[in-house]
Amino acid sequence: MLTVGREEGLMTVLWSWHHPTDDWARPGVNHIVKGILGDVRSGDIVLLHDYVSGKTQTIDALRVILPKLTEEGYRFVTVSEMLHLKNSKTNMVNR
Known part of the structure; x- marks a missing residue:
């Protein structure tokens, strides 16, 4: 699968x-x-699921997580933005 992606010019992005x-x-x-x-680091990619069988708890967790990380100075970017920032030798996520 990774080989096919590379052949198609795609980049594999994994999460932290x-x-x-x-x-x-x-x-x-x-x-x-x-x-x-508990272990957030600058540049992390956090994988969460927006649909699970039954009532999701992810949205309620994000209501706590996002304000806390913002308060700590993190900012949120798309993967595309992060790759662009990395290529321009800028910090991906400043804290």
Whole structure:
């Protein structure tokens, strides 16, 4: 699969593995929040799921996470923006 992507001129982008949110399993809002805020680093790509079977807890967790990270000086960019910033040798996410 990675080879086909490269052949098609696509870039593989992975997420930061050190965020144990398990949001797809609906572990509770606090678990999701702690999984992200407990070890957030500049430049992280956090993978969350916007649909799970049953009521999602991800949206409620983001209501806590996003203001907290903003308060700490993080800013949020798309992957495309991050790649452009990296190529221009600018910090991807300033804190």
